[in-house]
Amino acid sequence: MEFRTFDIEGPLEVVPRKIEDDRGYFSEIFRLGSFVECVGPVEFVQDNQSLSVRRGTLRGIHFQSHPMAQGKLVRCLAGSVLDVAVDLRGDSPTYGRWVSTTLTPEENNQLWIPVGFGHAFCTLQPNSVIGYRVTNYYSPENDKGVAWDDPEIAVEWPDLVDPSTLSAKDQTQPRLADLPEYFSMEGK
């Protein structure tokens, strides 16, 4: 299992080893010990899954505010997605910057999105399914977002993004500059 870092401190791409034979392959997708060595103590309490029927579906940019902030370990189970983490840690030198990776079921790679980051993704194929484990329970009161197309963040979305797929909530997310200061999460 390989842990790939990005220019921004915090997120990681987790790439498992694939052992192939005549039957197919075997792969250890997640090992708590190796993961904790890399990111520190974590406890996953909820497993989420979503299907996006249309190619170009965009969900995000989402995060939960404290005290219900979540770390997320995201994986693509069908299709493929461009997965994005946006640094929203108020005390971070890379505040407002983002990283991305393409997740596929063939590679079984995962993106670790620590507390303090926003998460968004765009599906690159129809019928894409993502699964993600989170370190805190869903809390509708703490469910927050930032506009996917905020020019201050300027995520380089692929041309196939289809804004007509946005949920009602994601059509009206605030810009980074308009986020109340108490959302600044100081990477806690």
Ligand SMILES: Cc1cn([C@H]2C[C@H](O)[C@@H](COP(=O)(O)OP(=O)(O)O[C@H]3O[C@@H](C)C(=O)[C@@H](O)[C@H]3O)O2)c(=O)[nH]c1=O
């Ligand atoms: C996130 C979530 C939603 N729901 C419900 C609320 C709503 O009725 C329905 C759909 O919710 P949403 O529209 O928020 O789903 P979605 O837009 O897919 O939200 C997700 O987007 C990605 C980018 C993330 O990072 C996730 O944490 C989550 O915010 O599911 C839960 O019951 N539990 C949950 O953990």
